[in-house]
């Protein structure tokens with residue numbers, strides 16, 4: 502009797518050169534998926550090193566430099582995943598940036614730039630991934646980066662909070678439209694994760710609030726009931742579930758994974 506071995510599922514993670522995206526890419530590889538990783542060209546060396554690390558785990562990988570705010574680049578990225586790894590089963594729209602500024606000092610250009618990555622970038626990745634999944638058949642898992650600020654904004658992170666709130670809405674709409682294709686769409690809402698993004702937020706909040714470096718993250722961390730700042734692996738463990746069959750009956754949800762800061 503001959504046995505046929507199923508080929509591994511294929512994931513794409515954007516903004517994967519560091520932080521939460523890197524943690525997600527490594528977790529999905531450990532789960533047995535082949536993983537394409539994306540980031541901007543400036544992080545190309547880190548991205549290639551990550552792809553090599555994934556390959557050293559016995560999985561296939563491909564490193565794709567692309568700006569998620571650019572529609573043509575996102576389409577080319579998804580086409581490359583399909584060409585290099587054969588298909589796309591799990592898309593994680595993780596790339597994002599944070600600006601710390603009072604609303605009254607934020608320029609329209611700064612607002613648009615942040616939205617072009619945090620909201621339009623997620624929309625472009627969601628739709629390009631969905632088109633590929635529909636074309637190949639068999640459903641899929643689309644996953645986006647929201648935040649606890651999608652439920653309760655942080656002052657001085659107004660446009661950032663609005664972008665994450667909008668990701669929550671987009672995730673619900675996409676879930677409704679693509680359920681007929683057996684594609685689930687969910688988002689993760691981290692709290693305070695000790696990455697380069699929070700180094701930046703801490704530094705900028707310190708300037709605005711007259712605090713020493715490190716004091717802002719300490720102050721916000723007092724809100725965490727589980728008593729410690731999050732690490733990327735906390736978020737990656739939840740994304741692993743969203744990417745797995747175990748979450749097949751869940752769609753349109755944006756779920757807090759924040760150590761107990763915010764309750765919906």
Ligand SMILES: NC(=O)C1=CN([C@@H]2O[C@H](COP(=O)(O)OP(=O)(O)OC[C@H]3O[C@@H](n4cnc5c(N)ncnc54)[C@H](O)[C@@H]3O)[C@@H](O)[C@H]2O)C=CC1
Pocket residue numbers: 515516517518519520521522539540541544567568569570595596597598618622646647648649690691692693694695696697698699
């Ligand atoms: N760190 C935290 O506490 C939280 C983070 N998040 C979200 O999680 C996601 C990941 O955050 P972190 O790992 O902390 O941030 P990070 O700043 O450490 O990493 C973000 C990555 O995205 C990449 N990126 C930025 N713009 C891009 C673009 N246009 N195209 C492709 N890649 C781009 C960056 O180069 C970087 O490698 C973001 O969407 C963030 O908003 C949400 C809640 C809390």
Ligand SMILES: CC(=O)C(C)=O
Pocket residue numbers: 599647648649650691692693694698702
């Ligand atoms: C960066 C971010 O989303 C928070 C809530 O800290």
